[in-house]
Amino acid sequence: MDALFIGATMLRRGLLNPGNPIRIVRQFAALGRWGFGLAGELRQAAARSPRRIAVIDDQREVTYAELVDRAERLAASLPAAPGERVGLLCRNSARMIEALIGVTTLGADPVLINTGLSPSQLASVAKDQGLRALIFDDEFAPRVALVEGVEKIGEERFEELITAAPRGSGTVPPERPGRTIVLTSGTTGVPKGARRPTPGGFRPLCSVIDRIPLRAQERVLIAAPLFHTWGFAGLQIALALRATVVLRRKFDPAAIVGDLIRHSCTGMIAVPVMVQQFLELPESTGKPPLRVVAVSGSALPGGLATRFMDRYGDVLYNLYGSTEASWASIATPADLRFAPNTAGKPPYGTKVAVLGDDGEPVPPGEVGRLFVGNEMLFEGYTNGASKTMHEGLLATGDLGHVDAAGRVYVDGREDDMIVSGGENVYPAEVEGLLADLPQVREVAVIGVPDDEYGQRLAAYLVLREAETLDPEAVREHVRHHRARFSVPRDVVFLAELPRNATGKVVTRDLPR
Structure with a gap:
């Protein structure tokens, strides 16, 4: 059943289209050597489409071949060892992606740091996560100056490290693949580090693109921050699809619409507040050629989904998930037209249960604790803590219900009630x-x-x-x-x- 689902989904999304046989062999060989993490997904894309533009940001365009080369040379020069942790305090840019993949190529663990952290929070994260080094954008230098005990790598030194290494460096997979650590939102205190699992095959990708119909080689603007779970997931999907990723360092709705139109983007990864700001733009701003706008990270407020689709078309998809659970359900435009507040239905390979205080399922329509099971549940917090499990299902921390058709609704946080x-x-x-x-x-x-x-x-x-x-x-x-x-x-x-x-x-x- 899995093989049939995976094959059919990859075919529908253009991942099995014919091409140069030698490049296709190299593509699958790269996945075999490097696995399905970011390092492997980048290399399979570069093996199949080396001259394709991988990233367009505010300053430059980078091909897949160039992206691999720069990431490998960075890995060869980084002042860190396999198994150590390297913090990334960067806005959305090609440099952020080079750093991410360079660190994992080395076998170190990248820690994705929220750019909105205060100096004291940043210092706490650096200490709690035991960072060996910190790669940062120069605009954050004043905050980084207060962090002690880490190797600091600003933009100039970053380029020096890449230049110092010869081409062809870092081409051997590490014994232990680097594992990405995503920080929780930290809205109630110091963020915790959550270890993200590495996909074990094509099924996680296919589970998402089966419901969110992004296709191979399209242009996708990632507006969600790459340090955020959803922005990071969007990057994983885009690399797997050999897409061209368009990035802007800071979110500005009018500028983003301009990017979408100028670069002919048909997909966008965003968070709900960004979609809300799109609706505040005048009609004269223009209408981008979007097929898919995939949002996640927080609830869609009020009738936002309906208002957005009335203006931009039935292109909105809402993924309900978390740093710990990855995803639980996905709402399609049809779901959102039927019920604008729904979180949709669980994708293939995912189970959602609504349980009462006694751990038993509650009837449709009745509110209970939401639990989710899939193959991408997090591996625990870096401080050794975990979350409540029940028969293999992870507690999301949310309260919710399902309707008779199996659509999921989130009624609030357990600790908010x-x-x-x-x-x-x-x-x-x-x-x-x-x-x-x-x-x-x-x-x-x-x-x-x-x-x-x-x-x-x-x-x-x-x-x-x-x-x-x-x-x-x-x-x-x-x-x-x-x-x-x-x-x-x-x-x-x-x-x-x-x-x-x-x-x-x-x-x-x-x-x-």
Whole structure:
């Protein structure tokens, strides 16, 4: 069954198209030698399409052959040893990809660092992860200066390391492949390092592209940060597809639309807040030739999916997953048209279960704890901790339900649910309700302590330009659609919500 599914999916997505027999042999030989991690995916692409443009960023274009050469020469000169950890504090660029693959080619473990970390958080990450070296963009030099005990590699030294090594360096696979470490979002404290597994074959790739129809050799703009789980996954998919990856160091919606049009991109990897900003652009900005816009990383607020597809076409796909679980379900445009708040259905080879407190499945429509099982579950945190497992399934930390058709819905985080006056209240439910108000640009709802009821809801709203809204009108809207215990006592209007570099709201920074 697996072989049939994999073969059919690869055929539909153009991965089995005929080509030069010698290059095809070299392509599969590269996968055989290097495996299905980033180092192997890059080399199979370079073996099959060496002169194809691999990356277009703000400064340059790099072919697949050039990308392999620079990554191998970096690996030969890096001041680190196999098994050690090297931090990457870089924005989206060809250099970031060269660093990622250079580190794994050496057999060291790249640690992907959020560019939004404070100096103290960065220092804590460097210490907690035991970094041997830190590769960084020069704009972060002031922060890096406060980090002690690591070899620091800025942009100039990065180029010196590559120049110092002869061509053909680093062509032998390491005894131990480098394992990428992705940091959790850190919205509630210091981020934890999660070890990402290396795919063992084609099935993980096919599970995703079966539902998200990206094709071989198309041009894909990755707007999501590469240090983020979804941006990193997008890079893995793009290299496997021998795609041309378009990158921009900083997200600017108008500039991104310009990139999409100028480079004829038919695919985009993004996070939901980016899609929301696309809708705020004037119609005159232009309409890119997109077939696929794949988002992940946080819930789609309100009717965002419908509004986006009404303007840009039925091209939106929403992947629900996490750093620890990779993916749990994928919503197609048809799913989102039917239910704009759905997370879709589990892809091939993935199981999602909704369990009650007793560990037994709950009926469709009933809220419970979401558990997921697939072959890409994380290998544990670098500090030795793990997450709750139940019969081979990993707890996502979310509460949710499924409908009669098997579509998954996320009702909120387990630790976000509050008990107000003895009633269970889900902030995400109220958040989605308020996001539908035409005056609201973005909203966050959280639980806060209450002397009388134990906890109560607080709503934080950012209004659209020139719009006004009365706090009592906000409460009345919730009161009309939900029970009284769901009505937010506190309604606060802000100029913007505090977000991290991946677009997630940092709830600890909301005013109390």
